[in-house]
Amino acid sequence: MKVAVYTGPREPFRIEERPTPTPGPDEVLVRIGRCGICATDVSTWTGDAGMETNKVYGHEFAGEVVARGDRVRGMPIGALVTAQCVTACGRCEECARGHLCFCPEWKQHPTGGFGQYMTLPEREAYVLPPPLTLEDGALVEPLAVxxxxxxxxxxxxxxxxxxxxxxxxxxxxxxxxxxxxxxxxxxxxxxxxxxxxxxxxxxxxxxxxxxxxxxxxxxxxxxxxxxxxxxxxxxxxxxxxxxxxxxxxxxxxxxxxxxxxxxxxxxxxxxxxxxxxxxxxxxxSMTYDRSDYQEVIATLAAGHLEPRCMITKTIPLEALTATIEGLVARAPECKVMVDPWA
Ligand SMILES: [Zn+2]
Ligand SMILES: [Zn+2]
CATH class of the missing domain: 3.40.50.720 (NAD(P)-binding Rossmann-like Domain)
Structure with missing residues (x-):
């Protein structure tokens, strides 16, 4: 699969081929359809956020379930899904209320949305019901914030x-x-x-x-x-x-x-x-819990789709560096989406 790797402050993203990950027993494999560029991605690229290099970021993603681990029961192939910006232990009190950023063991997704595939624990995936699209799904995270x-x-x-x-x-x-x-x-x-x-x-x-x-x-x-x-x-x-x-x-x-x-x-x-x-x-206020995600998805699914107006551009992975450079220089974009298959 193709990914865009953050290599260091103000350095070009490296477009790289990596093996497509295999879902664990409780995980699904998601083919990423859209991933929004967030202001934190911009400050990651400039170095201001002090983020780790050699990682694939992108936390406003949505995609389609294309494979399932042995123990996955509830998530059908073909379902459109999104998830929170981090992954967590699934056992603690904060995980029980779906507040994953406050889990003592939270970590970034092994591969973020600036790539073609990622794995997600089934318990962390939120299904996007019709009429929601992958673009709507990629707006769920900022709407939940x-x-x-x-x-x-x-x-x-x-x-x-x-x-x-x-x-x-x-x-x-x-x-x-x-x-x-x-x-x-x-x-x-x-x-x-x-x-x-x-x-x-x-x-x-x-x-x-x-x-x-x-x-x-x-x-x-x-x-x-x-x-x-x-x-x-x-x-x-x-x-x-x-x-x-x-x-x-x-x-x-x-x-x-x-x-x-x-x-x-x-x-x-x-x-x-x-x-x-x-x-x-x-x-x-920074993040959200399960109830926030559920409310965002239910509100969009009920037809309150005004947030679609924020999407001003969709780009391929190869354009990530130039686009973020433009956002630093205050390009007249609102929400830019990455389509890793474009
Ligand atoms: Zn964000
Ligand atoms: Zn936890």
Missing amino acids: GLRGVKLADVGAGDRVLVLGAGPIGLCAAYWAKRRGAAQVVVVAPSDRRRSFALAMGADAFVLNASGPSDVANATEARIRDALGGPPDLVFECAGFPGAVMQAMNAIRAKGTIVCMGYGLHPETIQTGVPLFKELCVRF
């Missing part, structure tokens, strides 16, 4: 919600906040190129933060209040740039909740008097 953040914020009817950042995670947060009853959802980002995506994902308004991060503190903050009809009750920080958390603290109403989902790689300075004076609740 967004859903978990929205659940932790306890979004309720009538809430005014601000989303900082319009990358796929910010867009997913807007989608779920609206679906879960928020009265007004406003997405703010420093470039207009995501306006149409934000509106298509359910946001009521998009506010351009054109003059840079510090602008949120003055002119943009006033426009956000206008668009929301008051200061936000909840803020999803999905930007991850230095200063974003402080911006959220300045913008939000007293006793509001901020959920940080941006993958910040740099130290963040917080003037603690602001959250203290407002008695803010600040939470962090």
Whole structure:
């Protein structure tokens, strides 16, 4: 099978032939159909994420079951499946609730979605019912990230919600906040190129933060209040740039909740008097559990397929290096999918 191997910071991915893996007794072999490129794949490639070299990454994958181990009973050949971003022991309490990233023995999948095949334990595979496609399946992971953040914020009817950042995670947060009853959802980002995506994902308004991060503190903050009809009750920080958390603290109403989902790689300075004076609740959210995955799949399968709008491009493995280079340089893409068979 063909795979794209991460060889080191800003080095080209090595396209390599490897033996197709054989599923263990409790595993299925999955022919990968699509794998989304995530911001963490970008920071893996730049070296900022400090990830191991000589590995095949890609954690937003979906594929078709093409072979089964002897003990597999529930997963038919031909089923379309996806799975969480890591694999885990299957025996501990966290595994019991399907929160695999918190399993003490979690590890990366032996081969990720930037390759043609991977093996998955049957217990970790989620079947994608009709009418879901492999592209929909590859969107389940980022949608589950967004859903978990929205659940932790306890979004309720009538809430005014601000989303900082319009990358796929910010867009997913807007989608779920609206679906879960928020009265007004406003997405703010420093470039207009995501306006149409934000509106298509359910946001009521998009506010351009054109003059840079510090602008949120003055002119943009006033426009956000206008668009929301008051200061936000909840803020999803999905930007991850230095200063974003402080911006959220300045913008939000007293006793509001901020959920940080941006993958910040740099130290963040917080003037603690602001959250203290407002008695803010600040939470962090990264992954998801089984119930989040199930809810995402059920919601998409019920026909709420707006997230498809995020897919702007599909590329072969050979184009991975150039595409990620482009994403570093802020190419006008939203969610790029890899088709390892293209
Ligand atoms: Zn991701
Ligand atoms: Zn475990």
